[in-house]
Amino acid sequence: MSSILLCSCRSGHRTPATESFPGPDAAPVEESVEGIVPEFRPGFLCDTIPPAVEARMRGNSYPEGAKIGLDELRYLRVAYYDFDGIRHMGELVCNVAIAQDLLEIFRALYEAEYPICSIRLVDDFGGSDDESMLADNSSCFNYRVVAGTTRLSNHARGLAIDINPFENPYITQSGKVLPEGAEPYVDRSKDFPHKIDKEDLCYRLFIEHGFTWGGSWQTVKDYQHFEKVF
Numbered sequence: 001m002s003s004i005l006l007c008s009c010r011s012g013h014r015t016p017a018t019e020s021f022p023g024p025d026a027a028p029v030e031e032s033v034e035g036i037v038p039e040f041r042p043g044f045l046c047d048t049i050p051p052a053v054e055a056r057m058r059g060n061s062y063p064e065g066a067k068i069g070l071d072e073l074r075y076l077r078v079a080y081y082d083f084d085g086i087r088h089m090g091e092l093v094c095n096v097a098i099a100q101d102l103l104e105i106f107r108a109l110y111e112a113e114y115p116i117c118s119i120r121l122v123d124d125f126g127g128s129d130d131e132s133m134l135a136d137n138s139s140c141f142n143y144r145v146v147a148g149t150t151r152l153s154n155h156a157r158g159l160a161i162d163i164n165p166f167e168n169p170y171i172t173q174s175g176k177v178l179p180e181g182a183e184p185y186v187d188r189s190k191d192f193p194h195k196i197d198k199e200d201l202c203y204r205l206f207i208e209h210g211f212t213w214g215g216s217w218q219t220v221k222d223y224q225h226f227e228k229v230f
């Protein structure tokens, strides 16, 4: 179905290959010579939150009064293949407690060439989970409540991550589908690209690392969501 295939460009990052390479603060790449595309060097890096990333987070994923210290969070760079098989360096912010898990999981996904639409900080979407999901963006830390409630999400502790959210929507108890437009992906008996189910590599890796999957929940279904709670 064409409506399914259209999703590969939701993130808006289908740019020429030269633009998919890391920026100046990313993993080291060959010195760029005019007209020569630098070699892509996949990296899986973990750091404390750099000042430039903190500046992006403040007022977005990290609002005033957030009850988590930046020292409890880590900034990850992970290589990944997008839906077109183009390699990128993605960015994630997560809790220090799951940083090693995520590095290992994303390395395994990269080695398997597992397609992920986009891995950008939710700050690039003004901290809006709705906008991030609409762009089919995979993300982790966001100091926010569970959609439709006043309860803090495990994303607010950086202990939850959403993968390919458009094809793996969140279905609330009242049956609302998030993100908007993801209704074609609600019927999980159908076969379509980028569906997370129990046969999926992504599912298996997260479970092996002690995460639980929102697709196994009874009251709501959150097929994009994995979390590890301590």
Ligand SMILES: [Zn+2]
Residues within 6 Å of the ligand: 155, 160, 161, 162, 222, 224, 225, 226
């Ligand atoms: Zn989630």
